[in-house]
Amino acid sequence: xxxxxxxxxxxxxxxxxxxxxxxxxxxxxxxxxxxxxxxxxxxxxxxxxxxxxxxxxxxxxxxxxxxxxxxxxxxxxxxxxxxxxxxxxxxxxxxxxxxxxxxxxxxxxxxxxxxxxxxxxxxxxxxxxxxxxxxxxxxxxxxxxxxxxxxxxxxxxxxxxxxxxxxxxxxxxxxxxxxxxxxxxxxxxxxxxxxxxxxxxxxxxxxxxxxxxxxxxxxxxxxxxxxxxxxxxxxxxxxxxxxxxxxxxx
Amino acid sequence: xxxxxxxxxxxxxxxxxxxxxxxxxxxxxxxxxxxxxxxxxxxxxxxxxxxxxxxxxxxxxxxxxxxxxxxxxxxxxxxxxxxxxxxxxxxxxxxxxxxxxxxxxxxxxxxxxxxxxxxxxxxxxxxxxxxxxxxxxxxxxxxxxxxxxxxxxxxxxxxxxxxxxxxxxxxxxxxxxxxxxxxxxxxxxxxxxxxxxxxxxxxxxxxxxxxxxxxxxxxxxxxxxxxxxxxxxxxxxxxxxxxxxxxxxx
Numbered sequence: 065x066x067x068x069x070x071x072x073x074x075x076x077x078x079x080x081x082x083x084x085x086x087x088x089x090x091x092x093x094x095x096x097x098x099x100x101x102x103x104x105x106x107x108x109x110x111x112x113x114x115x116x117x118x119x120x121x122x123x124x125x126x127x128x129x130x131x132x133x134x135x136x137x138x139x140x141x142x143x144x145x146x147x148x149x150x151x152x153x154x155x156x157x158x159x160x161x162x163x164x165x166x167x168x169x170x171x172x173x174x175x176x177x178x179x180x181x182x183x184x185x186x187x188x189x190x191x192x193x194x195x196x197x198x199x200x201x202x203x204x205x206x207x208x209x210x211x212x213x214x215x216x217x218x219x220x221x222x223x224x225x226x227x228x229x230x231x232x233x234x235x236x237x238x239x240x241x242x243x244x245x246x247x248x249x250x251x252x253x254x255x256x257x258x259x260x261x262x263x264x265x266x267x268x269x270x271x272x273x274x275x276x277x278x279x280x281x282x283x284x285x286x287x288x289x290x291x292x293x294x295x296x297x298x299x300x301x302x303x304x305x306x307x308x309x310x311x312x313x314x
Numbered sequence: 315x316x317x318x319x320x321x322x323x324x325x326x327x328x329x330x331x332x333x334x335x336x337x338x339x340x341x342x343x344x345x346x347x348x349x350x351x352x353x354x355x356x357x358x359x360x361x362x363x364x365x366x367x368x369x370x371x372x373x374x375x376x377x378x379x380x381x382x383x384x385x386x387x388x389x390x391x392x393x394x395x396x397x398x399x400x401x402x403x404x405x406x407x408x409x410x411x412x413x414x415x416x417x418x419x420x421x422x423x424x425x426x427x428x429x430x431x432x433x434x435x436x437x438x439x440x441x442x443x444x445x446x447x448x449x450x451x452x453x454x455x456x457x458x459x460x461x462x463x464x465x466x467x468x469x470x471x472x473x474x475x476x477x478x479x480x481x482x483x484x485x486x487x488x489x490x491x492x493x494x495x496x497x498x499x500x501x502x503x504x505x506x507x508x509x510x511x512x513x514x515x516x517x518x519x520x521x522x523x524x525x526x527x528x529x530x531x532x533x534x535x536x537x538x539x540x541x542x543x544x545x546x547x548x549x550x551x552x553x554x555x556x557x558x559x560x561x562x563x564x
């Protein structure tokens with residue numbers, strides 16, 4: 065994949081707690097920002113319940129459609145943690161105790177603490193690669209282009225370092241934000257022209273409310289800094305012409 | 315739909331800013347909690363980019379699969395706001411100026427302020443029903459079982475009141491949480507038994523870290539209070555037996 069400049073991914077959030085609204089997902093944002101930085105663009109996110117058939121079907125669809133699939137959630141020790149078994153079924157692989165994982169957790173826990181519940185966490189698809197977990201021991205795992213991570217945000221974050229060498233990204237996706245003191249309708253036509261002149265750059269417009277004031281963030285995204293610079297200069301031209309206040313840029 | 319007790323929905327989050335990780339989605343949680351309270355269970359969430367074909371295909375798939383579909387994002391005045399036009403295509407309806415919407419915004423804005431950019435916000439699929447927006451004027455809209463809402467969380471929240479009479483839910487989904495001072499592996503087997511004894515109740519187990527201490531939240535969900543009570547009592551039995559500290563319940 066080394067010559068590929070565009071590499072994409074899907075994120076599959078597995079968990080009833082997100083669908084019920086009880087838990088606010090933050091893993092999408094964490095993963096997407098990190099993936100951007102290593103040149104992988106997230107093209108789709110799905111949130112699905114802890115239902116085996118749904119996990120199997122979603123994984124099998126997404127892994128064919130995207131270069132990488134990252135799942136979060138469902139790899140703990142309880143009855144509702146069915147990701148590892150479901151991934152085994154999706155790939156038609158045996159669901160078995162991972163020997164390396166067993167040794168790892170045997171060392172991690174104090175003698176007698178590595179009980180049946182904890183042992184469930186190293187049951188995985190056969191020959192899965194481990195993704196090390198420096199926070200709480202129990203590893204994630206990788207089969208082909210599918211990477212299975214935990215749902216707890218702090219643990220997921222701590223595992224990204226160990227995941228990096230397993231991913232081959234393209235060019236990092238660069239992003240530049242221009243914050244303006246205006247409303248979207250004032251700049252809509254001018255911004256459409258800039259987008260039309262720069263079709264391969266992604267330009268987004270997002271209203272914000274900050275300290276009681278309205279504003280608009282214009283976000284320019286591309287793999288090429290030079291293309292971002294061209295858009296930036298065209299946007300600066302029209303905001304000068306329209307006498308719109310520039311709040312800041314980054 | 316009045317005799318149906320189980321009513322489901324999908325949420326379709328439209329927006330590159332969520333996929334890039336720049337913006338943290340909070341609308342899923344807002345909508346899911348609100349929908350639970352009126353007896354609608356969210357079964358799937360998808361986050362997709364501002365790409366017409368993807369919006370059209372996703373809406374056409376989800377609206378056949380679920381009782382309701384709620385979209386967020388892409389109904390503003392800028393070039394990247396393509397939800398209304400895409401929904402028109404999905405339903406094979408004319409994309410046109412909404413007369414009632416026009417009158418609404420004409421009154422909302424000061425004379426001369428209702429410019430071309432703002433007028434774009436009342437271009438919709440023909441005969442769409444308006445969803446009123448008490449915060450910022452520009453309405454959302456409804457076609458058949460698809461409801462299109464804005465992406466800005468505070469505006470979306472303000473529109474739920476006006477949306478309620480358009481939705482017929484089933485029985486509200488009740489939820490009960492038991493917070494324990496333990497780790498998941500200590501209760502995994504006992505909790506599996508409770509789930510096996512109560513197959514039509516949804517029992518989830520979620521580790522938490524609070525004030526430097528580990529804990530587990532057990533969440534019981536059902537439309538029947540009596541079924542929740544049975545699970546609750548079975549869980550209280552095993553935590554008493556295991557001498558696990560009960561932090562609180564709600």
